[in-house]
Amino acid sequence: MLFRALVLLATSLLSGSTFGQELPAFAGNPDGATVQVAPVAKQQIIAIFPDRTTGRDWGLRYLREGVADLNRIQPDAVFSVGDLVQGYTRITSTYEQEQRDYLSIVQQLRAPYFPTPGNHDVVSGTRDAKDRTYADIYRAKFGPLWFAVELELVTIVSIFTEDGDGLIKPGISDKQVEWLDATLASAAKRAKPIVMLMHRPLWHDRATNWETRIDPLIAKYGVDWVIAGHFHALQDEGKRGDARYLILGTCGGSIDQHPLAGQLQHLTFLVVRADGTIEPYHQVVGTTLPVDWIKVDDQKKAFKLKGSRNAVNFKGALVDALPAATKGTIEVALENPLDVDINVSPRQITAMPSVWEVADLNWISRTPIDTFNPLVTDLNTPYRFLPIDGVTLAPGEKKTISLRYESDQSAQPVVGPEYDFVCTFMDSQNRTVPLHLRRRVPIARSITPNDGYRYPIAAWEFSEYDEPEANASAQFEIDTNGIVTINLAVPDDLLSTDGPIASGAKAFSDPAQDVVRLELGAGKEKRTFVCVPISGGGISLQELKDDKLVASGAPMPILDPMLGIWTLRLTLPPNLLPTERPLPINLGIADNDGHYHTQWRWLAPKAVPATLVLP
Incomplete structure (x- = not known):
């Protein structure tokens, strides 16, 4: 003491300095500077x-x-x-x-x-x-x-x-x-x-x-x-x-x-x-890691498995439980993109996540808790799936598994239930490496205008960049003249209207601001409409044709940018509706929040669009 x-x-007297004196700011150095650091x-x-x-x-x-x-x-x-x-x-x-x-x-x-x-x-x-x-x-x-x-x-x-x-x-x-x-x-x-x-x-x-x-x-x-x-x-x-x-x-x-x-x-x-x-x-104890704790070849396998679009895909969709109780089977296509065996264990997400244990060391990861968004996951979904054993796939092997489910009648449209497909492989250090491939199960959505329901608009591809905001929803109406109205409600911390907007289809697959995208019909009759809220209040529903935006002739949308949730009313005259019946429909919300990254949420997955029952 x-x-x-x-x-x-003695230090104070010799140096003539005072304790707590600020060091020179590194920020004041120019690019390319060589900075001298005093001995510690x-x-x-x-x-x-x-x-x-x-x-x-x-x-x-x-x-x-x-x-x-x-x-x-x-x-x-x-x-x-x-x-x-x-x-x-x-x-x-x-x-x-x-x-x-x-x-x-x-x-x-x-x-x-x-x-x-x-x-x-x-x-x-x-x-x-x-x-x-x-x-x-x-x-x-x-x-x-x-x-x-x-x-x-x-x-x-x-x-x-x-x-x-x-x-x-x-x-x-x-x-x-x-x-x-x-x-x-x-x-x-x-x-x-x-x-x-x-x-x-x-x-x-x-x-x-x-x-x-x-x-x-x-x-x-x-x-x-x-x-x-x-x-x-x-x-x-x-x-x-x-x-x-x-x-x-x-x-x-x-x-x-x-x-x-x-x-x-x-x-x-x-x-x-x-x-x-x-x-x-x-x-x-046990929380320092050797430099080779993860080797490059093992990380390449992890990236490849996580990034594979063919590793886990649902075939078809669940029967909607909105009109009545239901049960059935949905198939899942599995494919192993790696050069080693993988085991795939499907688990329905019905509870808040728990920590991941790092088996070869004495510590845990809170990643599943930190990244979970309970606002978009229905833990009380009426859909209940029977447990299924894991399956092993050899390198390059493809398999199809069946998931059996049942559901009571739902009082309102529900968001698709979620699954965690836990894919494991043995790494070069003989450890079991788990990869969690999260998927939302599609529901065969058939929408009758004027039914009074609000249909959820949810994420179908999960990302660490997803915002912790609730799902958007849409309500559909039709009048006696065949005019369809879509009423959107979008929970959003920030209605982003100031991003750079370029023309062309690519600009509206990854826009730099909030965008609403409406897709109607299929094949040659398919029509795509884009609604871009503009800072200052300007807004219109435009059609995307040949990678260019053109006037659609639709009435001006009505935007209400309330704090925490914005609403949008789209009006579609009959001449804008393809003739196909029932009419395939998908509705996407691009949420940007003033960031570099944009998150999309959709009424249905692109492979299984909803249908609109029209006269």
């Missing part, structure tokens, strides 16, 4: 293993991942707070095998390692506090029971907390206290920060008399941090006097509660700087 204050004062003040990184004790082999996984993490992070030294093995056994060979298992892993560390003993490392299963068998074995295999390590920027002092009255029981003997006094005095003379490590947090043990025996030494010699383990629960205990107290969790140790209850497998780091400051932080 005192050392840090002196260093800060020296620092050292100290890593600490929490408790490993569990007695079961599953805990060794976390220890291995912790060692791999440390070898990538490359700390200057590694310590522990004890309980390296389960111990507590009368079978010496069992204890020694546990030591061998532990050492076989930590010996792979590429940094100096200084373990602190815990009760599980030295207590014998004989229940005799005089039995020092395991303490002696520990000393021979791991090193001294109490010690100090002098690094360039910090002194680490480790005490032995199973030294009560010189027996193997909780406490610290007078002999060790004498050693601690002398060691801390020597450390203080170095004018470097001091960190004390131990296994049991003896300041919680009344019999130790911490307040009268140890606290005075901590205060006298300016110990900065006191760090322990044993509780298997991470907790920052704040300050006692001028020293900060910290208890670590586990790295392979047994726990049974949520991480927010302090129980997690982790590593702890101390960043020690030349000015005497120490900044501890924790890292969940």
Whole structure:
């Protein structure tokens, strides 16, 4: 503590600067500049293993991942707070095998390692506090029971907390206290920060008399941090006097509660700087990745599978449950575009997504939760599908599967239910890689004008760029003169009317602003109309002919750009309607929101357009 204050004062006096002074802005440099960076003040990184004790082999996984993490992070030294093995056994060979298992892993560390003993490392299963068998074995295999390590920027002092009255029981003997006094005095003379490590947090043990025996030494010699383990629960205990107290969790140790209850497998780091400051932080174990965690050939497979338009396609459509309850079968065409086998498991989406577990490491991904839009997915869809087993496709193989469904009658038009086709393949590191191909199931939509329903307009191709907005909807009317009216309601954070509009069909497949596109009929009779809201209020319904926009002759659409939702009324005289009956129809909304990317939502998928029942 005192050392840090002196260093800060000296730095201020010598430099004539004030703390918190802004650095020169990098933004002021011209293109092509070469920027000189001042040398960074020296620092050292100290890593600490929490408790490993569990007695079961599953805990060794976390220890291995912790060692791999440390070898990538490359700390200057590694310590522990004890309980390296389960111990507590009368079978010496069992204890020694546990030591061998532990050492076989930590010996792979590429940094100096200084373990602190815990009760599980030295207590014998004989229940005799005089039995020092395991303490002696520990000393021979791991090193001294109490010690100090002098690094360039910090002194680490480790005490032995199973030294009560010189027996193997909780406490610290007078002999060790004498050693601690002398060691801390020597450390203080170095004018470097001091960190004390131990296994049991003896300041919680009344019999130790911490307040009268140890606290005075901590205060006298300016110990900065006191760090322990044993509780298997991470907790920052704040300050006692001028020293900060910290208890670590586990790295392979047994726990049974949520991480927010302090129980997690982790590593702890101390960043020690030349000015005497120490900044501890924790890292969940197993969260550094080797540089080749994903290899290019495996990523190419993932991109190819995700981008394949033939991997998963519905054939046909569901029978609409609007007029009556229904059941039936819909086919799905599958194709494997890869040079390795894939397994395809179809799963209907009927619940909020959960996290993805990364099987080869100890972490999870929240991607499915972060990207899910409940406004466009009907989790309570009346359509219910029978579960189906996954199918395996050889490289290049095609298969067709059938999905059986049933539905109660729906009171209003519903959006097509959604499926997640989980496609897995084995990568070059023998891991199962899942790709999630999300699809909306088409509904054979037959629309009778004046039925009073609003029909959903939804996304049929899913993208990470989709806006988290509700589906649009359309209502259809017809009068006695055969004039068709379409009433659109579009939930939208921003009606984008200022994007650059070019002529031609391509401009209206990926417009740079909000656009409404109406497609009527099929084949030679097909007609395509485009409605482009223009900043300032101008709007018209134009027809796209030969890649050019021409006047349609339709009445001017009525746009109401309300905040959060805009409405549009399109009027179609009979002369604009193809003669085909029922009339194929599709209606698309391009939502731009002033961005580079535009999202399309459609009344129906392009392969299965809706039909409009007209006289």
